[in-house]
Amino acid sequence: MKRMGWIARGAAVAVMAASVAACGQAGTTGTHSSTGASGRPSLDVHYYPGVLAELPLWTAEARGLFARHGVDVNLVPIATGPDAVAAAANGSVDTISFTGGGTMVANAKGQDLRAISGMLKNQVYTILAQPGSGQPKSYPQNVLALKGHTVGVTGRGADTELVVRTLLEEVGLDPDEDVTFLALGSPTNFPAAWRAKRVDYAITGEPMTSLLSDGGRGAEVVIDLRKPGEGNPFTPWIGQALFAKGAAIDGDPRAFAALQAAIDDAIGYIRDPAHLDELVEIVGEQLNLSPALLRDVIREEQAGWSSALTCEQVERVAAWTVSMELLREDEAPTCSEFVWKGAR
Numbered sequence: 001m002k003r004m005g006w007i008a009r010g011a012a013v014a015v016m017a018a019s020v021a022a023c024g025q026a027g028t029t030g031t032h033s034s035t036g037a038s039g040r041p042s043l044d045v046h047y048y049p050g051v052l053a054e055l056p057l058w059t060a061e062a063r064g065l066f067a068r069h070g071v072d073v074n075l076v077p078i079a080t081g082p083d084a085v086a087a088a089a090n091g092s093v094d095t096i097s098f099t100g101g102g103t104m105v106a107n108a109k110g111q112d113l114r115a116i117s118g119m120l121k122n123q124v125y126t127i128l129a130q131p132g133s134g135q136p137k138s139y140p141q142n143v144l145a146l147k148g149h150t151v152g153v154t155g156r157g158a159d160t161e162l163v164v165r166t167l168l169e170e171v172g173l174d175p176d177e178d179v180t181f182l183a184l185g186s187p188t189n190f191p192a193a194w195r196a197k198r199v200d201y202a203i204t205g206e207p208m209t210s211l212l213s214d215g216g217r218g219a220e221v222v223i224d225l226r227k228p229g230e231g232n233p234f235t236p237w238i239g240q241a242l243f244a245k246g247a248a249i250d251g252d253p254r255a256f257a258a259l260q261a262a263i264d265d266a267i268g269y270i271r272d273p274a275h276l277d278e279l280v281e282i283v284g285e286q287l288n289l290s291p292a293l294l295r296d297v298i299r300e301e302q303a304g305w306s307s308a309l310t311c312e313q314v315e316r317v318a319a320w321t322v323s324m325e326l327l328r329e330d331e332a333p334t335c336s337e338f339v340w341k342g343a344r
Contacts, residue, residue: 041072041252042074043072044093045057045073045074045095045096046075046076046078047075047076047077048084049077050287052287052297052301054097054286055282055301056119056263056307057097058283060263061073066258068265069265071258071262078096084096085098085102085111088245089245094244095116095242095256095259096243097241098113098240099159099239100237100239100241100314101238101320101321102159104321104326104327104332107333112245114340115243115314116249116259116260116340117241117242117307117309118306119241119306120301120304121236122226122234122235123163123226123232123237124205125225126205126224127151127167127201127203127223127225128201128209128212128221129145129219129222130194130219130220131217131220137220137221137222139229139230139231140171140231142231143223144171145222146164146178149179150182150198151164151180151181151199151202151203152198152203153183153203154187155183155185160204162324163225164179164181165324166233166234166320182198187208190208190212194212206300210297215296226301236310236312236316237316238309239304260307260343270305271305276295280294283298309343314335318338
C-alpha cells in the first residue's frame with residue numbers, strides 16, 4: 001500500500017529491521033573503562049571488519065592517536081549490529097560503531113546508548129544499474145526508472161530495502177507493487193549476483209560501489225545518496241557514529257572524551273588529500289583490494305567524514321525511523337537524550 005513521502009508528512013526512516021528484534025532488552029551489566037598498564041584508561045571498542053566506515057578507528061590506531069589523547073583502545077571486531085548492541089549490553093565492549101537509526105531502535109528496546117562521536121555524516125549507499133542500461137541519472141527520472149525491475153538488497157526488511165522504499169514512495173511508486181526486491185545477503189555476494197544479472201539494480205556502499213562500477217567501466221551509479229542534492233532525503237544524516245552506554249560514560253567521562261578527541265584528529269587526517277598514500281596502506285591492512293581501487297574508494301568517501309553531531313542530524317534520523325514504523329513518535333529521542341553532552 002502506498003504511503004505519502006516522509007518529508008511531505010514531516011517524518012522519515014532509518015535502520016536494519018533485523019536489529020529491532022535482536023537488540024532485546026538492556027542488560028543489567030554496566031560497561032565501564034578500566035585502567036591499562038600504561039596508567040591510561042582503557043576502552044574496548046567495537047568495529048565492523050572489512051567496512052570502510054571504520055576508517056577513523058583504523059587511522060587512529062595506526063597513527064597512535066588514542067595514546068596521544070590519553071586512552072588505550074582495544075579494537076574488537078564484531079560482524080553484525082545486533083551482536084554489537086548485545087556486546088555493549090553485557091559489558092563485552094565499552095563502545096560500538098553503529099548507525100543513528102539502529103541505535104534509536106535499540107534504545108527503544110531498553111538500551112541506553114549515547115552518541116559520543118560522529119564518523120560519517122552522510123548516508124552510505126549508492127544505487128547501481130547494470131552497465132549499458134542507459135538509465136537516467138537526474139531526479140526523479142532516476143528513481144522512476146526502477147519501476148518494473150528487480151533490486152538487489154542485503155536482506156528483506158534490512159536498511160538497504162528501507163532506503164529504497166523511501167525513495168520510491170517519495171516519487172509516488174508503490175514498493176510492494178512496482179519493484180521486486182531480491183535478498184542477496186552479505187555485500188560480498190553482490191559481484192556474483194551482478195555478473196549473473198540476477199538483479200537489474202543493487203543498493204550497496206563502499207567498497208562494493210567502486211568494485212562494481214570499476215572506474216566507469218562496470219555498473220552505472222544512478223543514485224548517489226552520499227551526496228546532497230535534489231531527491232536525497234537522507235541529508236544531513238548519521239551514517240556511522242560511536243555510541244556507549246550512559247552509565248559507562250558517566251563512570252569515566254575522561255576516557256570517552258579522549259576517544260572522541262582521537263577520532264576527531266583521525267578524521268582531520270583522513271580529509272587531507274596529502275595523506276592519500278598513507279590511507280591506502282592503512283585501509284589495505286583491512287580490505288583485500290588493489291591499491292588503485294583503494295584510492296578510488298577513499299576519494300569517494302573523503303568529504304563524508306565528520307566527528308560532529310548536530311541536532312538537525314538527530315531529528316532527521318528520528319523522523320525517518322518513526323516514518324518506517326520502527327519507533328513510535330513518543331519513542332523518538334530528543335537531541336539532548338541521544339547525544340552525550342560532551343560531544344555537543
